[in-house]
Amino acid sequence: MPIARPPASSSTTINDILPVRYTTAEAVSDILAGQAVAMIPGIGVLQLALCGALQADYALQFMGFALADIAAGNSGTIITGRGSRVEPLLEGGGVLTPDSLLFLSLTPGYVTHTAPQGSGIVNTPIGHAISTTEMLFKTDHRVIFP
Numbered sequence: 001m002p003i004a005r006p007p008a009s010s011s012t013t014i015n016d017i018l019p020v021r022y023t024t025a026e027a028v029s030d031i032l033a034g035q036a037v038a039m040i041p042g043i044g045v046l047q048l049a050l051c052g053a054l055q056a057d058y059a060l061q062f063m064g065f066a067l068a069d070i071a072a073g074n075s076g077t078i079i080t081g082r083g084s085r086v087e088p089l090l091e092g093g094g095v096l097t098p099d100s101l102l103f104l105s106l107t108p109g110y111v112t113h114t115a116p117q118g119s120g121i122v123n124t125p126i127g128h129a130i131s132t133t134e135m136l137f138k139t140d141h142r143v144i145f146p
Contacts, residue, residue: 020079022078030070035109065088065137087133090113097113
């Protein structure tokens with residue numbers, strides 16, 4: 001299967017993110033730029049919710065990362081493309097460790113360097129850090145722990 005790449009812009013540069021604007025999906029709570037989000041069904045509309053490693057925190061519906069802040073009740077733009085550069089929010093704050101894997105964390109909306117494990121957890125490698133602030137978004141598989 002070929003690797004998806006963001007499309008080239010009209011200039012001579014390549015876009016380094018593939019954002020998708022969801023105009024028919026509303027945020028169920030305030031979402032900050034760089035937070036992991038899921039798309040979930042709502043009553044009459046799709047909803048964007050913070051996403052974490054637990055199945056109960058919509059791990060299986062993980063879509064990508066918010067490009068900018070999204071206020072509750074509003075629609076927003078999500079970075080969904082494999083190979084996109086993302087500035088995720090790290091659980092507990094601090095900086096990313098370059099060349100290390102990142103996973104959805106147990107805290108919805110955040111990423112972690114440590115793979116969560118245990119009952120009801122969906123272990124989701126989501127990419128790797130390329131600097132202290134950025135990662136390359138790459139999801140290929142999920143492992144569900146019973």
